[in-house]
Amino acid sequence: MKLKDFVDLIRVRQWYKNLVIFIPILFSLNLFEPSFLFKTILGFISLSLISSSYYIVNDIIDIKKDRHHPEKANRPLASNKIKLPTAIILAIIFALLSVLLALSISQIFTGLVIFLFSFTLLYSLYLKREVFIDAIAVSINFVVKAISGVFLINVALSPWIIISAFFLALFLVFGKRKADLITLGKEAAKHKSSLKYYNVEILNTLLTSITSILLLSYALYAVLVNRLYLLLTLPIAFYLLFRYLDLINKGSDIARHPEK
Numbered sequence: 001m002k003l004k005d006f007v008d009l010i011r012v013r014q015w016y017k018n019l020v021i022f023i024p025i026l027f028s029l030n031l032f033e034p035s036f037l038f039k040t041i042l043g044f045i046s047l048s049l050i051s052s053s054y055y056i057v058n059d060i061i062d063i064k065k066d067r068h069h070p071e072k073a074n075r076p077l078a079s080n081k082i083k084l085p086t087a088i089i090l091a092i093i094f095a096l097l098s099v100l101l102a103l104s105i106s107q108i109f110t111g112l113v114i115f116l117f118s119f120t121l122l123y124s125l126y127l128k129r130e131v132f133i134d135a136i137a138v139s140i141n142f143v144v145k146a147i148s149g150v151f152l153i154n155v156a157l158s159p160w161i162i163i164s165a166f167f168l169a170l171f172l173v174f175g176k177r178k179a180d181l182i183t184l185g186k187e188a189a190k191h192k193s194s195l196k197y198y199n200v201e202i203l204n205t206l207l208t209s210i211t212s213i214l215l216l217s218y219a220l221y222a223v224l225v226n227r228l229y230l231l232l233t234l235p236i237a238f239y240l241l242f243r244y245l246d247l248i249n250k251g252s253d254i255a256r257h258p259e260k
Helices: 003-009 012-027 034-061 084-103 107-125 133-153 159-191 193-197 200-224 228-249
Strands: none
Touching: 003 034, 012 034, 012 133, 012 159, 034 084, 034 107, 034 133, 084 107, 107 133, 133 159, 159 193, 159 200, 159 228, 200 228
């Protein structure tokens, strides 16, 4: 087994999605509190390990379909670069390491880690084939990762964290769907089955609404907490959102595969 194939199998490039666990420590102004930062880093590692475990499980479930997929056929399992028994063992090891690490930090956090694995498995088996539910499921997953950081450092759970994380995830998911449709055209459904239920018009409406909610919620949060540094970030946040929306509308590969 080559190192590159191993890294591809466990999707190291997807670990950035777990950085949302740092939202609570960042916005509670505890980023430089050593004990809180240490716990959050351990939490990030735990989330990354459990993510790798269910990515492997997902590839095991989809191995036959991936072998006939125009883009996924080169995945380590589908291309037989990594054998199925090896993948099963790796999935178990990563799951156990994640849970053991989580147990050393917090029982509530451990429960959330187990929920994430179970919910993602449900997504892989059923939810990803249902229009709109597929996007909502991904967003719920995103929110759980964000609020897991709250229980690591024992700060108050702000509704703004839930709102922002949920709608940001919806923005990214629907943006990916639109970019896929623009780039792949009539071949889109062959790449992802749920795409046959989407069209550019409905995605335009959804993205317009979600973008407005994101901008408004972030601006309101910055004003209501009365912190100058947040107000100063508004132009940057707005620019990043507008720029990403532009990439979506162009069918950019960045919007289709933000992990790259």
